[in-house]
Amino acid sequence: MVEGHSAAWRLQANDAVVLIGDSPPEMRYWGLTNYLFNRHYKNSDGKNTTVTSISQCPKPPARCESFASLGDTQNMINAQLTETSTSKTSERCDGEGKDKVCHNITAFDSTWAYVMSPSQSVTKLVEADLISKGIVDHVRHYPYPGDMLNLSDKKWGDNDDILSILLRLAFPTRPEEM
Numbered sequence: 001m002v003e004g005h006s007a008a009w010r011l012q013a014n015d016a017v018v019l020i021g022d023s024p025p026e027m028r029y030w031g032l033t034n035y036l037f038n039r040h041y042k043n044s045d046g047k048n049t050t051v052t053s054i055s056q057c058p059k060p061p062a063r064c065e066s067f068a069s070l071g072d073t074q075n076m077i078n079a080q081l082t083e084t085s086t087s088k089t090s091e092r093c094d095g096e097g098k099d100k101v102c103h104n105i106t107a108f109d110s111t112w113a114y115v116m117s118p119s120q121s122v123t124k125l126v127e128a129d130l131i132s133k134g135i136v137d138h139v140r141h142y143p144y145p146g147d148m149l150n151l152s153d154k155k156w157g158d159n160d161d162i163l164s165i166l167l168r169l170a171f172p173t174r175p176e177e178m
Contacts, residue, residue: 008037008164010156013146016117016126017165020135023079025178026108028171031075034116034142036068037164039150063162070149070163074114074142076107113139116165118146 009017024030041060057064072078095101113136117123120143127139150161172178 008162010160010162011118011144011149011151012156013151013153014119014122016115016119016122017163018126018130019112019114019116019165020130021112023076023107023110023112024169024172026173027169028173029075029168030107030170031073031168032114032142033073033166033168034070034144035164035166036066036070036149037162038063038065038067039161040064040159042159070145071142073168074140079107079112079140111136114142115139116142116144118144118149118151 011017019032040063041057043060113130115123115126115130117126123141123143127141130136130139144163149163150159152160169178
């Protein structure tokens, strides 16, 4: 982690997080998932107190770790990344016999752009800007469920949810490329 930087953030209802880069080199699996990292609870309403958590949460009012997934994982099968001259295609098959399903995956060493926002209009503006400037020619929308999150309208507040993202990588074909 770079000093003064964090892997977690707060958003306003009209903000967007934009990730632009290259997908990982060929590997067995990669996936990108949005998370609600932690939430401020004013009282016990809405807080599940029947499940013992691995993280400790003081009696409300308090900020408590949630680490709750905010949607489906974007991965090498569903990513629909932009193919580049360095992109690598790999065939992956699951199942056997008549149940066998194969996918040609162009999701390794490919350019990616993800726009993560609770606002569809902001997402569309960012997408248009990225494409018109030639930064990428395809943008993946990865919406935040704004109606389920505590977001500020005008400025970030202490009671806003803190969000994060997790990139999972597994079994690279050529570990030296990592």
